[in-house]
Amino acid sequence: MDIKNEIGSRIKKYRLAKGLTLKEIEVKAKVSATHVSEIERGMTSPTVGALAKIAEAMGTDVAYFVEKKNVSKISVVTKNERKKMQFVDWGATYHSLTKDLPSPVISFLEVELDPGIARPEETSTHDGEEFALVTKGVMEIIIGEEKHILKEGDSIHYKSNKPHAMRNIGDAKCRAIWVTMPPYSL
Numbered sequence: 001m002d003i004k005n006e007i008g009s010r011i012k013k014y015r016l017a018k019g020l021t022l023k024e025i026e027v028k029a030k031v032s033a034t035h036v037s038e039i040e041r042g043m044t045s046p047t048v049g050a051l052a053k054i055a056e057a058m059g060t061d062v063a064y065f066v067e068k069k070n071v072s073k074i075s076v077v078t079k080n081e082r083k084k085m086q087f088v089d090w091g092a093t094y095h096s097l098t099k100d101l102p103s104p105v106i107s108f109l110e111v112e113l114d115p116g117i118a119r120p121e122e123t124s125t126h127d128g129e130e131f132a133l134v135t136k137g138v139m140e141i142i143i144g145e146e147k148h149i150l151k152e153g154d155s156i157h158y159k160s161n162k163p164h165a166m167r168n169i170g171d172a173k174c175r176a177i178w179v180t181m182p183p184y185s186l
Contacts, residue, residue, distance in 0.1 A: 005042035010065045011054060012040035013104065017185035018058055019126065028057035075099055082110075091116070091168070094184075097177075107183035111176050113139065113168035123163035128181045130164070131157040137174025140167050150176075 015025060022033035029036070031050050038044045039054075046054065048062075055062045075098040083096040091114030098108050111132075123142070132141065133155040141148045144162040149169070158164065160180075168174045 004045045007046065007051070007065050008040045008042045011036070011046075011058075013183065014058055014060065014064065014185065015040075016182050017107075020058060025054060025057050029053040031057075094178075104183050106179055106181045107185070109178040109180070109184060110135075111166075111178045113137075113166065113174050115168050115171055115173065123165045124160070125163045126160050126182075128160050129157065130160045130181075131155065131179040132166075132176045134174065134176045137168060137172055138170035139174050139176060140169045142166070 022036050025036050026033040031053050039046045052062050077097060077099050085094045093112040095110040097110060134150045134152055136152055139150045141156055143158050143164045148156055
């Protein structure tokens with residue numbers, strides 16, 4: 001893959017992971033949606049100025065789109081290197097199980113949920129699919145009006161275009177390996 005295609009692919013992947021539309025980037029970056037689309041499809045190379053505006057609009061650094069280290073075709077992450085995102089208000093911690101793979105189509109996470117804190121009324125809805133394998137504890141997955149109780153070793157796979165939420169219904173911390181498509185960015 002040439003650099004023009006690689007940069008465009010990274011921009012598109014990052015934009016989709018953030019849930020941003022081309023029009024939203026246009027408004028934030030003051031770069032036309034058509035031009036951003038052409039860059040994403042590798043039809044044109046961005047100027048340094050356009051790339052800087054696009055990166056700022058998406059809340060990242062230009063280096064994310066051009067760094068050579070990002071082009072590895074293999075992702076190895078030690079336990080101590082995992083990126084982490086905490087949601088203190090509902091007791092969740094997400095750990096990324098991969099890094100630096102160019103243009104991934106899926107993401108792999110370890111999700112930890114504290115007991116006793118739940119906000120299942122706050123659901124997520126997006127295009128794609130999700131898969132979860134509970135590795136510890138008991139988790140409730142709510143998809144639309146359906147509730148599914150998963151225990152250690154149980155798994156679930158669903159289209160994520162229906163409102164969905166998760167919560168720990170056990171007495172101890174629960175964990176699950178989560179796979180999302182499109183990728184979730186930490």
